[in-house]
Amino acid sequence: MTEFRGPTATRLRNFVREVQDGKCILCPLPITNIHHIQPWRKFPELLLDLKNMVGACRSHHLLLESMPYDQQHQLIVETRCQQ
Numbered sequence: 020m021t022e023f024r025g026p027t028a029t030r031l032r033n034f035v036r037e038v039q040d041g042k043c044i045l046c047p048l049p050i051t052n053i054h055h056i057q058p059w060r061k062f063p064e065l066l067l068d069l070k071n072m073v074g075a076c077r078s079h080h081l082l083l084e085s086m087p088y089d090q091q092h093q094l095i096v097e098t099r100c101q102q
């Protein structure tokens with residue numbers, strides 16, 4: 020698989036939405052994107068790995084996309100701990 024599509028991707032999307040209660044990992048806005056923490060174009064084996072996925076709103080998806088893995092991880096952990 021080279022794209023995050025199809026029945027398995029849909030199930031994973033729905034699961035991420037459910038565990039995050041439909042809300043972005045970093046704010047209360049609704050999830051618009053499933054973000055892959057490690058980019059799946061670089062790590063295709065992580066395309067369907069739930070541990071590599073978070074739900075994000077549009078702007079946080081763009082923010083996370085622009086950050087290296089360690090910074091994303093730190094930001095997510097810090098945000099989750101404050102909530």
Ligand SMILES: [Zn+2]
Nearest residue numbers: 043046076079
């Ligand atoms: Zn957000």
